[in-house]
Amino acid sequence: LVSRIGFASAFMVLAALLIQLTGGLIEAHFSIFVLLAFLLYYRDWRPVLVAAGLIAVHHLAFNVMQAAGLGVFIFNGGANFNMVLVHAAFVVAEAGLLCYMALGLSREALQAARVGEAAERIGAGDLASAIPQQAGMPLLAAMEQMRARLARTVSLLVTESASAQRVADTMVANAEQVTASTGQQSEATQRMASAVQQLTASIQQI
Numbered sequence: 001l002v003s004r005i006g007f008a009s010a011f012m013v014l015a016a017l018l019i020q021l022t023g024g025l026i027e028a029h030f031s032i033f034v035l036l037a038f039l040l041y042y043r044d045w046r047p048v049l050v051a052a053g054l055i056a057v058h059h060l061a062f063n064v065m066q067a068a069g070l071g072v073f074i075f076n077g078g079a080n081f082n083m084v085l086v087h088a089a090f091v092v093a094e095a096g097l098l099c100y101m102a103l104g105l106s107r108e109a110l111q112a113a114r115v116g117e118a119a120e121r122i123g124a125g126d127l128a129s130a131i132p133q134q135a136g137m138p139l140l141a142a143m144e145q146m147r148a149r150l151a152r153t154v155s156l157l158v159t160e161s162a163s164a165q166r167v168a169d170t171m172v173a174n175a176e177q178v179t180a181s182t183g184q185q186s187e188a189t190q191r192m193a194s195a196v197q198q199l200t201a202s203i204q205q206i
Helices: 002-021 026-042 045-067 081-123 138-205
Strands: none
Touching (some): 002 045, 026 081, 081 138
């Protein structure tokens, strides 16, 4: 934050220097609006507000000093308080819009970062941790809904898998019982065959 405000202040000092070097040329004032727009890159409303306040103080102070003939320039046509107010109105309008845009861009960037973190956690298999929600971030709500659905699906798969395992265990046990019963029946059949042979031999002897 200190660095951002430092750059914002340096931008306005640069604009003030340009105005001074050109003798208050009106076109030099355009640099203020250009440099204010550059500050939107930070996605932070505070540097924009500081820059707007600093350039407003510059215009007021330099207008008074130019009117007093102290060798500084704010307008090439001489000090003009009404023109200061006109410039201030334009700066306020641009600064207000830039602050609004900075808030939106900051929220979008933060939302994207949090969605990325949530996606990384989900990709690593963490479906238990809820995604923190924040007003104005609908993607986080959508990610939380997706995480909850995935968690329910995985839980259902685990439950069904356990149920299928129990069924499989029961089938194995039944198969073993059938195998044992088949073996017993086979032994009984062999004993019966042996008994029939003995009976046949006995009948022949009789």
